[in-house]
Amino acid sequence: MIILDKVSKVFQLEAGSYTALKENSIHIRKGEFIAIMGPSGSGKSTLLQLIGGLDLPSYGSITVDGVEISKLNEIERTIFRRTRVGFVFQNYQLLPMMTVAENVSLSLAANKTPKADIKTKVQRLLQDVNLADKENHFPAQLSGGQQQRVAIARALAMKPKLILADEPTGNLDQKNGKDVLQLLSRLNKEEQITIVMVTHDRQAAEKADRIITIQDGEVVQERLEGVELR
Numbered sequence: 001m002i003i004l005d006k007v008s009k010v011f012q013l014e015a016g017s018y019t020a021l022k023e024n025s026i027h028i029r030k031g032e033f034i035a036i037m038g039p040s041g042s043g044k045s046t047l048l049q050l051i052g053g054l055d056l057p058s059y060g061s062i063t064v065d066g067v068e069i070s071k072l073n074e075i076e077r078t079i080f081r082r083t084r085v086g087f088v089f090q091n092y093q094l095l096p097m098m099t100v101a102e103n104v105s106l107s108l109a110a111n112k113t114p115k116a117d118i119k120t121k122v123q124r125l126l127q128d129v130n131l132a133d134k135e136n137h138f139p140a141q142l143s144g145g146q147q148q149r150v151a152i153a154r155a156l157a158m159k160p161k162l163i164l165a166d167e168p169t170g171n172l173d174q175k176n177g178k179d180v181l182q183l184l185s186r187l188n189k190e191e192q193i194t195i196v197m198v199t200h201d202r203q204a205a206e207k208a209d210r211i212i213t214i215q216d217g218e219v220v221q222e223r224l225e226g227v228e229l230r
């Protein structure tokens with residue numbers, strides 16, 4: 001599903017260049033649930049952004065679902081992101097002036113789904129995340145856990161085979177964090193959606209099939225159900 005071949009990311013700064021990722025080669029199979037862990041500043045979010053086509057690697061190639069995204073131009077990458085990847089962020093990133101239903105419908109509208117279909121699809125998505133009764137609420141009227149479930153419904157709208165989640169439970173208390181993780185786990189198991197999740201939370205990471213640990217821009221450890229792989 002995801003192949004990174006010797007991927008490096010170098011940021012050009014006024015003070016010089018900074019290597020955030022160093023020659024990482026990573027393979028992620030279809031349907032895997034991967035947790036990415038590592039200290040602050042180790043390159044986790046940068047890695048997720050490269051996999052999601054939000055940014056380009058400086059060196060190396062990235063292939064996602066058969067598409068070499070590191071070769072796509074800006075417009076092609078935008079289409080790739082809109083149609084193939086669901087993004088979930090720590091701070092939910094819902095639009096505050098729009099209702100829950102409008103937030104979930106955004107990508108459907110952007111991808112020219114007929115209006116009549118949007119309504120039924122949004123209702124089904126909100127049922128899936130157990131928020132059918134909140135469609136006319138605004139994000140500020142919901143708890144953090146509910147907002148994150150709206151964000152997950154939005155991420156699912158285009159039926160992506162891949163969800164990239166950056167600290168999805170980072171702002172949530174234990175109960176809400178657990179609910180969000182359970183939802184991601186269910187989507188992974190029942191819908192075979194591949195999930196790559198950055199987390200600082202060891203308990204959250206234990207939900208994954210494999211934990212990839214990054215340090216100073218390099219993968220230093222991979223652990224599969226308790227077995228050290230490197």
Ligand SMILES: Nc1ncnc2c1ncn2[C@@H]1O[C@H](COP(=O)(O)OP(=O)(O)OP(=O)(O)O)[C@@H](O)[C@H]1O
Pocket residue numbers: 011012013018020038039040041042043044045046047
């Ligand atoms: N656009 C950018 N320009 C310059 N440097 C950047 C940029 N984005 C990230 N960096 C640097 O790259 C390094 C890795 O950042 P990244 O956000 O990937 O870390 P992280 O592991 O996700 O950290 P955290 O756990 O704190 O979110 C950091 O030193 C950061 O300052």
